[in-house]
Amino acid sequence: MNKARTNPLNTAAMHGALILYTLIALFPVFVILINSFKSRKAIFREPLALPDADSFSMIGYQTVMKQGDFFLYFQNSMIVTVVSLTFILLFGAMAAFALSEYRFKGNMLMGLYLALGIMIPIRIGTVAILEMMVATGLVNSLMALILVYTAQGLPLAVFILSEFMRQVSDDLKNAGRIDGLSEYTIFFRLVLPLVRPAMATVAVFNMIPIWNDLWFPLILAPAEETKTLTLGSQVFIGQFVTDWNAVLSALSMAILPVLILYVIFSRQLIRGITSGAVK
Amino acid sequence: MSRPRFRWHIVVFLAPAVLVYTAVMIFPLFNTLRLALYSKVDKERVFVGLQNFITLLGDPLWSDQFWNALGNNFWFFLIHMLVQNPIGIALAAILSHPRLRFAAFYRSVIFIPTILSFVIVGFAWKLILSPIWGIAPTMLDAVGLKSLFAPWLGKEEYALTALSLISVWQFVGIPMMLIYAALLSIPEEILEAGEIDGITGMSAFWKIKLPLILPSIGIISILTFVGNFNAFDLIYTAQGALAGPDFSTDILGTFMYRTFFGFQLQLGDPYMGSAIASAMFAIILIGVCLYLFGIQTRMRRYQL
Secondary structure, eight states, rough: GGGGOOHHHHHHHHHHHHHHHHHHHHHHHHHHHHHHBOOOOHHHTTTOOOOTTTBBBOOHHHHHHHHHHHHHHHHHHHHHHHHHHHHHHHHHHHHHHHHHHOOOOTTHHHHHHHHHHHHHHHHHHHHHHHHHHHTTTTTTTTHHHHHHHHHHHHEEEEEEEEHHHSSOOHHHHHHHHHOOHHHHIIIIIHHHHHHHHHHHHHHHHHHHHHHHHOOOHHHHHSSGOOOHHHHHHHHHHHHHHTOOOHHHHHHHHHHHHHHHHHHHHHHHHHHHTTTTOOO | OOOOOOHHHHHHHHHHHHHHHHIIIHHHHHHHHHHHTTEEEEEEEOTTTTTHHHHHHHSSSHHHHHHHHHHHHHHHHHHHHIIIHHHHHHHHHHTTOOOOOOOOHHHHHHHHHSSSHHHHHHHHHHHHHHHHTTHHHHHHHHHGGGOOOOOGGGGGGHHHHHHHHHHHHHHHHHHHHHHHHHHHTTHHHHHHHHHHOOOOHHIIIIIIIIHHHHHHHHHHHHHHHHHHTTTOOOHHHHTTTTTTTTTTTTHHHHHEEEHEEEEEEEEOHHHHHHHHHHHHHHHHHHHHHHIIIITTTTTTTOEE
């Protein structure tokens, strides 16, 4: 045991630094949330006070509910995120299985080809993507977003999943083959359940950027009926800049679903990052 | 012996991923590079060779904007490298301390800004820094620094730095987590061996841990680079597509958006937009290659 490592002064300093940064990280979120429940006067008079009986007001939320179609936006975001994740996981796992399980001509090349997209952002191709979506009539449809996010998520998914699939025991798969299982059954029944933790990691990694993306909804699907929550709140807030109650409430409504999802998945996310999936 | 049957299942397994990836990512990427060589003359698409790039770099109307955006982008990147990554490393170093209590709590909370969308982050900070609402001046007043307050987002000389720091606030969780993971993977024996030789505390960090996590710092740098040169959302939500005041926060992403889509008096031009996208592609490619061949291969990796 070494004294330097347990020195109480050191410990206090460490906690001090961490608490300070925790406050910096939480402060803006906290200010937005508490002020969204206050009346307009109270927002300006005492911006840092908690809402009390006197200053409590839901007027902002009422405006948002009346003016913005937040349930539709939420539903759109939900559909886009869930369907894209399903495609990324299914297609990514299938490709990862092919690359890690079989030896065939061009295996290495195919792996490199799919890995290209990890470093090159898909946004560079936006002009041509929009042209293509216009030509195929997919513009202003959720399908356009789903396709783009699937393509965006696949490279990293294939990379991570094939690393994990190499660790699945060959004996297990060969036992299945001897029992007469088809390659498809081996993949879906034997291998997929074993890489479930890796799949969860991939899902959590992709979920946040897809849910929060502004660029592609703005360019590919800006119509009222296909707006995602991120784009919807951006447009809504832009229109209501002077109505502070409405802006603060809209912000809070955009924060809450993400925060809830984070509380549910944070352990998975942090375990995913720290287990070295992205090393 | 007959020749082995063609293994169709490999094709079936690979097809969906390869098709979607090729059609929606690789093909548009190269198509955008190709479109940069065209222009619209009398409503028809005409091949003009490198003319768009000559305009972009030679015509003062374009080149001023381009160099401005590129310079701003480098400043944006520099602030991330100088502020975000050191803070991330410091936080990770503290968090990885073996007997620290509540580490999981701190870790989760500090990561919260990273999961918020740019829209939330942009507007929340805009409100907090707003001189109308007065949260920032009130807080500065409380510590006696009120004279330092300025409407940072509205002043040309501060706006870009303020936005970069907001972006740092948002993303500090990523270097923190990756470095944290790297620090945890350092075996205890190495640190104990150092202790026996009298290397503890800060010097253990500088002399033992830091050299061991250099590869992770390299990865973080390249991720920051790619992310910064492809950034758009935060500037767009906080300052709009015109990246005000007077284009002082314009970066390549917003410049490309404005050119491609047009904004207010400017007409959209997909071909010039493609040319800017190609320039971004080239910059990112150069950065990634420099990292892969210049830094990563020369870095000493220690077998742990």
